[in-house]
Amino acid sequence: MIPQYSSALLISDIHLTPSMPLTAQRFFDFCEKDAPKVQAVFILGDLFEYWVGDDAASNSPFQQEVLHALANLSTKTKTYYIHGNRDFLIGSAFLKKTGMALLADPSCVEIADKKYVLCHGDALCTADVGYQIFRGIVRKPWIQKLFLNMPLHWRRSIANHLRSNSHTQYQVEANKSPLNNQMRTNVTLEACAALVRGQSVDQLIHGHTHLPAHHKEQLGEQTWQRWVLSDWDLDHPERTTPRASALSIDSQGVRYLDLIKA
Template identity: 40%
Template sequence: MKQPAQTEKAQPEPVALFISDLHLHESLPHTTQAFFDFLATRAIKAQRLYLLGDLFEFWAGDDDISTPYPQQVIDALKRVSDAGVALYWMAGNRDFLVNRRFAKATGAKLLSDPHNVTLVGKKLVLAHGDEQCTSDTAYMTWRAQVRQPDWQRTFLALPLGQRKSIIEGMRDRSRAANSQKSYEIMDVNADAIAALFRKSGASVMIHGHTHRPARHEYEESGKQLLRYVLPDWNCDVEPPRGGWIALETDGKIKRCGLDGGELD
């Protein structure tokens, strides 16, 4: 009797994909194309896509969405949301001025930082990660200032070109300051991470910002806690870097490289 043909085991579908720190800019064409390829081939198959900050190298305000480069990115995101993928946006330290106009244009839902969510029975807390870098007191002071509604209203009242010039100056000063800071100061603070786990009640944390991709394990009162750090993207250098985290229907969490292969 002829045996039925064996079929390849189906791969679990991604419930959610998580990315951050692409730092998209028109001067980075290969990074931009890699992101578009990710959207068209990976994100389009997921139920949810979480953008956890610093998608853009900078964002001067939602009135910039009609210029050619941002419009390309917006159109690519809109194709994903139009395909039925739930799109979620969290601000980073570079693009915290993204607001409702951008959200409407892309079909994204704006999230607060941190954000708690339960998916396939897992309690997750999502963050960009900069708020947990509490050892960097100079950065935390600056962050508190620019997140104030009054500061943002005053800044957004300036002409777009002037805003971009101011941001360029901020970036230059930030690079100069960071070159003088230690590795430890610019990483997340252990106490801040522990506090966020306690406050959220989550067993899994996913964040970016530090550009130090890894999987960290902890134990708290007999409970296993996992912290995943997302990679930054730059495909305009050799070797190119980037990747994402996938949560699958069977509950497995995977760190994925640019080719989609599992890293651990």
Template identity: 40%
Template sequence: MTSVSSQKAQPTVALFVSDLHLQASLPRTTAAFLDFLQTHALQTGQLYLLGDIFEYWAGDDDLVTPYNQQIADALKAVQAQGVALFWIAGNRDFLVGEAFAAAAGLSLLPDPHVITLAGRSIALAHGDAQCTDDVAYMAFRAQVRQPAYQQQFLAMPLAQRKAIIEGMRKNSQQSNQDKSMEIMDVNADAIDALFKQTGVSTLIHGHTHRPALHRLEGDRLRYVLPDWEYDVETPRGGWISLTDDGVLHRFDAAGVEIG
């Protein structure tokens, strides 16, 4: 294992995180992310937030909530130091819009999105669109991603939206208990289609909470980001970095590189 400090010989050009599921009820997770922003994020050129950064997002008018404004302000402070911030929506925070993007100083990206940095091209995605074996979720996703549905939902009072989301979260937790991990993981054919669509050989995504580096046929690499949970006895978390030599590095919750 290698500590973060050993990377100084090769500058970090980008960092990738996802699935923080930030919420006021998880203060240690929040503190870990704020510390990450003030340390590691300030040492890179670009930070990519690949979905489910918030546990849920009811609409940009929820910036009136002090906690949400705190996170937006923390991101904006990083951007003010010259770090470019980018956001891909997750299944929990796909209602993030231009108002939040402006408040946080970040750019919204489509899913998937291809970047070319440090001499290599990388496809970025949240990962939920590739969980095609979960038929019920895919039907739900198709519905809530429709602009007409979102427009109607966002027209509701904020309190009503939050109540609906809370009900959806409870229903999702109950239904997921009856689903196998395989069903909730990405589908191999969907991943293959994504590689063909983007024309790259490296993919970074989150969503599944099953961090790993998968070496696939054709020298393809699929990096899966971890979820964050520091309010437990054994913290989970981590990120991926891209250094100037074009090498991707995986880090755990303690900031230790994973071999």
């Protein structure tokens, strides 16, 4: 039976890290003040900037602070988590301590008597062939087991190296051809159509692309609606407009909540 609730808040791509204290504080405030007002909270991946294993959390005061905020939230409202592309190694130990329930990517839920399919969104970016190959490799259980058995400092070094390479490659492609790069790294119409058709729903919610918007889409005779969640960033005003929002669903409908002004 799929989860059913009368109200919910959905967030993703918080990218929590000690180097972004304003963003982190807004997340802590969200857990304490905003989230307990609804029946369920869904975090659709990339809660952390990166995750190299549950054992790393015990050595990080910052991650312990996040753990306690989530554990406190879970005592007040049901909290769900879907793995993102940066923290897909979050495991059962961390989930158990936080009280969050893990959802498969994708998953169907029912909120205010309507069904939605939820996912992180990276699997829908099928035009980025190189990334999809990489994703298929790192999601293999034996690869993950091999990585998690490495010393912690090796894992952190590898994660930082991959993040640096990814950022550099993105900037090169964006400077070379901004439009083509955005099309390559965005979700494709065909992938979205296949997902909603396979789940027998016509409402899709995802994160990952950092392009928040409500879309009414069609492919052939198939139609559906798609909501994209915002990433959060309150720490880099010199590079981008501060962002922090949630998608609210209840009997009044679906709407974006600006958590900066809230």
